[in-house]
Amino acid sequence: MxxxxxxxxxxxxxxxxxxxxxxxxxxxxxxxxxxxxxxxxxxxxxxxxxxxxxxxxxxxxxxxxxxxxxxxxxxxxxxxxxxxxxxxxxxxxxxxxxxxxxxxxxxxxxxxxxxxxxxxxxxxxxxxxxxxxxxxxxxxxxxxxxxxxxxxxxxxRSGLTAAREAGSEAYAYEVQFLLREAAAEAVDVLTAELGGLGDSLVVVGGDGLYNVHVHVNDVGAAIEAGVEAGRPFRITVTRFADQVAGERTTVLTQRTVDRSVVAVVPGSGLVELYEQAGASVVAGGPSANPSTAELLEAVRASAASEVVLLPNDANVLAVVPAAAAAARAEGFSVAVVPTRSPVQGLAALAVADATRPFADDVAAMAEAAGSTRWAEVTTAVRESATMAGICRPGDVLGLLEGDVVLIGADVEQVGRELLARLLTSGGDLVTVVTGADAPDGLADRLLAWLEQCYPAVEAMGYAGAQPHYPLLLGVE
Structure with a gap:
């Protein structure tokens, strides 16, 4: 029992x-x-x-x-x-x-x-x-x-537009996410911060895993609070109907504003992809974290009043909140979408739309990033204990959302096994990004394998030229 x-x-x-x-x-x-x-x-x-x-x-x-x-x-x-x-x-x-x-x-x-x-x-x-x-x-x-x-x-008649749940009608969005790697003390701080942002706040769980729910107007601030407390995932953002019980008060208005996306990106190919999508790029990533000052300068250089930050790496994510806070102190509206991989950032950029209200845009980007499952392939540089067993220098490691799940000898084979795992729970679009050290023709071979084994899935391949990781994978 x-x-x-x-x-x-x-x-x-x-x-x-x-x-x-x-x-x-x-x-x-x-x-x-x-x-x-x-x-x-x-x-x-x-x-x-x-x-x-x-x-x-x-x-x-x-x-x-x-x-x-x-x-x-x-x-x-x-x-x-x-x-x-x-x-x-x-x-x-x-x-x-x-x-x-x-x-x-x-x-x-x-x-x-x-x-x-x-x-x-x-x-x-x-x-x-x-x-x-x-x-x-x-x-x-x-x-x-x-x-x-x-x-x-x-x-x-007012029942035709009845208020949702039991929260205040002053908040336009429902934000919910799972949070792991969070200490109890950090969760207490998170609860206090979210309580100041909105209502209908529920934080439940324990032993490092929590489910967080809140109604807010500032979606970015709610997600950022989660980033500071631990590792948020399965982020969902729901916008409530414009009219609730006949009327609703909201701080959001439809307007035209200057908006920019600032992304931390490794590799010349990925930099080009992000810039083509309209992002301002800060060079960085694994083993090359930008400083708070560099991120703040990028926000200033964007010349936009509203800025979305895409960290695209777990370590970078740790320094982004400080940069966001400093930018807000200078009058910028800043939101952090907690992307942990460049493929999540690409998914967020794909739905960015500067013509809609800032909170709506952040919500859409966060949801797109959160629904993108990701994996990466790298090479072990030292002997170490992993979830998949002991790895030795030169072993090919397959990581699923940050955790080592495969140890192999061939980048392509490990990449196939990671894709198979990602697609086990479904997916319509696969993104394959090859790194600077990827074997020649790797992307083409993986795309051909996907077409043969998963014909209903659309797949895109890019030469990212990122260091350390010959292969980045994303499934939406």
């Missing part, structure tokens, strides 16, 4: 979407903590698990709002605990029934729900889970109507 509970909690954390989804992942985490430690599942175990789950839900939210999943979880747990010493079936049945009763009352607590004629979606999700648990425990389940699925309340 322990392994199953742990897998459930981890899967919920990784897959959570939206405010309610992230909170629900904490509920599953609470259930897993208690039930995973039990050899068998008793009524008392379920009572403790529901109580712990509700407590974690409330702890996850910066500003708890009643009439949401929080209320349904708490009232369900309280009702189950109030039964005292009874059998397992009775506890689960009461938890489900109390959840449905609480769900029916959510429109009384949130005017937005009443206006829309609906109940809280997150609370409804909890009811579905409890119904499933009841069916498992009883082998038959309740004879009542599932989740009171048609619970509706009279709606007025």
């Amino acid at each position: 322990a392994a199953t509970a742990k897998a459930m909690a981890h899967g919920a954390l990784m897959g959570a979407r939206g405010n309610s989804g992230v909170i629900l992942s904490q509920l599953l985490r609470g259930l897993a903590e208690v039930l995973g430690a039990a050899e068998t599942c008793t009524a008392a175990d379920v009572q403790r698990a529901l109580t712990r789950a509700a407590a974690l839900c409330y702890a996850a939210v910066a500003t708890p709002v009643e009439g949401t999943l929080l209320t349904v979880a708490r009232e369900s747990a309280e009702a189950a605990a109030a039964l005292g010493a009874v059998d397992l079936g009775a506890v689960v049945a009461e938890a489900r029934a109390a959840a449905v009763r609480s769900l029916a009352r959510t429109p009384d607590l949130l005017p937005q729900l009443r206006a829309a004629g609906v109940v809280d979606a997150g609370g409804r999700g909890l009811c579905v889970l409890l119904e499933a648990l009841e069916r498992v425990v009883s082998e038959a389940g309740s004879e009542s109507t599932p989740v009171a699925a048609q619970l509706l309340v009279p709606r007025d």
